[in-house]
Amino acid sequence: MSQATLRTGRILLVPLSDDHLEYEVELDSDPEVMRYLDGRARTRAEVEAFHRRRLAVAGRVPGLGFWAGFVDGEFVGWWILEPPERADQGPADGQAELGYRLLRRHWRRGLASEGARELIRHGFDDLGLDRIFAETMTVNTASRATMAAVGMRYVRTFHLDWDDPIPGSDLGEVEYTIIRREWLSRQADPDRELVTDA
Structure with a gap:
């Protein structure tokens, strides 16, 4: 199964391709966008390396991968469904x-959750x-709020080994x-409480 093109009420989600590299450079070069990821903007060379890794995700498990999101023809960010790595x-x-990353000018418009719901x-x-x-x-309270808004529930807190810790990583x-x-x-009953036993 190849990676599908998806649509929501506002967002066109297309499989990530080389055509989207410049959008990724813009996205990852904003230190605020990267605040809870690297704690700093990425260089073009770093983004190019990540771009190749992102494209490779689509080849690992049929149907999974990265999607570039567009609203009225304008790039807003990307979403991902990828197999576990750790x-x-x-x-x-x-x-x-599930993951998502949006350009700062498109924050607080409900786009992260809209795209995430479609990927779910x-x-x-x-x-x-x-x-x-x-x-x-x-x-990262904003991302946590998005996860809760799309029906996900908190499971655990855990600690990773950071080569270069950033503010908040100790938590x-x-x-x-x-x-x-x-x-x-x-889907059957939108007002029903989520089942909490996994």
């Missing part, structure tokens, strides 16, 4: 990590995933998750 994230089969739907509905999870720094990372059963029950 042993503590669990087995790769049947699950994927795509993951469960189209790809048959069993579990989708997301991670961020404990101090660890958090993981949020949603499983297929929870998502299906939410």
Whole structure:
């Protein structure tokens, strides 16, 4: 299965390609966008290296990968569903990590959650995933709010080894998750409380 083009009410999500490199450079060169990732802007050479890695994700598990998001033809950011990479994230089969990164001028418009909801739907509905999870720094309250808004629940706080710690890294990372059963029950009854046993 190749990576699908997806649509929401406002966002066109297209599989990431070499055509999107300049957008990625703009995105990752903003230190505020990168505040909870590297703690600094990335150089063009670093972005080019990450771009190659991002493209490779689509080849690892059919249907998964990065998507570039456009609203009315304007690039707003990217979203991702990728297989787990670390042993503590669990087995790769049947699950994927959700992520998103938006240009600062498109923050606080509900776009991160809109795109994330579509990727969750795509993951469960189209790809048959069993579990989708997301991670961020404990101090990244905006991203945590997005995770909660799309129906994910807090699972754990954990600590990674940072080569070059950034402010807040001492408080660890958090993981949020949603499983297929929870998502299906939410679709059947949007007002129903999420099932909390994994």
